[in-house]
Amino acid sequence: MSELPVILRAENLAKSFRLxxxxxxxxxxxxxxxxxxxxxxxxxxxxxxxxxLLNLLSGLEQPDTGGIWWNGEEVTHLSPSALATxxxxxxxxxxxxxxxxxxxxxxxxxxLASRIAGKFDAAARARALELLRxxxxxxxxxxxxxxxxxxERQRVAVARALINQPAVVLADEPTGNxxxxxxxxxxxxxxxxxxxxxxxxxxVTHNPEFASRARLQLRLRGGMLEPA
Numbered sequence: 001m002s003e004l005p006v007i008l009r010a011e012n013l014a015k016s017f018r019l020x021x022x023x024x025x026x027x028x029x030x031x032x033x034x035x036x037x038x039x040x041x042x043x044x045x046x047x048x049x050x051x052x053l054l055n056l057l058s059g060l061e062q063p064d065t066g067g068i069w070w071n072g073e074e075v076t077h078l079s080p081s082a083l084a085t086x087x088x089x090x091x092x093x094x095x096x097x098x099x100x101x102x103x104x105x106x107x108x109x110x111x112l113a114s115r116i117a118g119k120f121d122a123a124a125r126a127r128a129l130e131l132l133r134x135x136x137x138x139x140x141x142x143x144x145x146x147x148x149x150x151x152e153r154q155r156v157a158v159a160r161a162l163i164n165q166p167a168v169v170l171a172d173e174p175t176g177n178x179x180x181x182x183x184x185x186x187x188x189x190x191x192x193x194x195x196x197x198x199x200x201x202x203x204v205t206h207n208p209e210f211a212s213r214a215r216l217q218l219r220l221r222g223g224m225l226e227p228a
Contacts, residue, residue, distance in 0.1 A: 005072070007090075007167045007200060008034040008057065013066035014223075015052055026052050028223035030066070034168055034200040039191065041203045041214035043228060048220045050204045054172045057202070058091055059083045071167065088117035092161030092199070094190065096173035098153045100145040100160075106132070107141045110160045117164045124163065131159040135189060151182035158186060162193055168200045175207065183207075 013030040016023050026049040034040065044050050055061040057068060059075055067076050070090045075083060087093075100109050107128060114124040132138045135155035145153055154174065161169055171190060175183035187203075187210055194201040205211050217228035 004035040004037070006033045006035055006069070007071055008032075008202075009069040010057060011067050011069075013053070013056055013063045013068070015049070015056060015061070015063050025223055027056070027063075030224050032057075032225060034202060036167065036198045036200060037195070038200040038216065039194070039203070039214045040201070040216040040218060041205060041211035041228075042218045042220055042225070043205065043208070043211050044220035049223060050220055051172055053220065054093075054170050054202070054204060058093055058170055059087055084116060085118065088113055089119070089164055090167050092164070092166035092169040094154075094157055094161045094169065094171040094174040096176040098145070098150075098157045100153055100156060102145050105142045105144055106137060106148070106156050109145070109156055110163050113160045113163050119164055127165075128159070128163055131162055134193070135159050150177050151179070151186065154178060154182075154186050155189070158190055158193075162197070165197055166199055168202070169194050171201065171203045171205075173204055173206065175205070175210065183210075187213075 010030060010032040013027050015027040016025045042050055052061065056063050063076065067074050070086060075086060101112065104112065110128045111120060114120040132141065135158060137152060137155055140148065140152065169190065174190065175186055178186060191201065203214060211217055211228065218225045219228040
């Protein structure tokens with residue numbers, strides 16, 4: 001059997017930030033490859049650059065040097081509008097702080113990702129309802145984020161990340177604001193649906209037990225990835 005194709009690749013990523021008159025190096029020459037069905041985790045000390053790395057991989061920030069490829073297409077120098085459309089089609093993003101639009105209800109927040117990707121059709125609407133059933137929120141379709149618990153908001157964020165059946169899901173501390181039982185159920189949901197879809201999952205977490213579930217366990221140290 002031939003090797004599965006690389007669906008996300010980062011090559012020689014470097015990123016620094018200015019602090020007063022000092023340059024703070026966050027990433028240096030970092031490389032990463034993800035293939036369909038991969039489940040990888042990244043741990044690291046606070047401030048080691050984990051969130052910066054995911055922002056670079058998702059095109060939310062630009063590297064100082066190096067390149068990023070989605071499905072073989074280099075996206076580092078795409079325009080913001082082209083990048084946003086490709087991101088919505090190729091990636092699913094789950095953040096610790098949910099990032100739901102407060103004025104939109106649960107169903108509208110999920111459909112927002114479909115609209116950005118240009119995939120808002122009958123199939124997307126049916127999939128949104130199925131995902132809400134999977135996350136146990138089919139009874140909260142019209143609820144606003146302000147009326148939801150933290151666990152419910154994160155379940156909406158997970159459904160939104162999965163609505164376009166992305167090739168890659170990037171999860172940045174997705175259980176960090178949740179109690180233990182809710183965190184367990186949310187992580188189980190992400191892993192289960194990614195496995196069903198054949199999506200690659202890259203999980204950034206401080207939780208060593210959650211990180212240990214990944215097939216490939218990595219640590220970000222000194223601006224580079226190494227086996228955990």
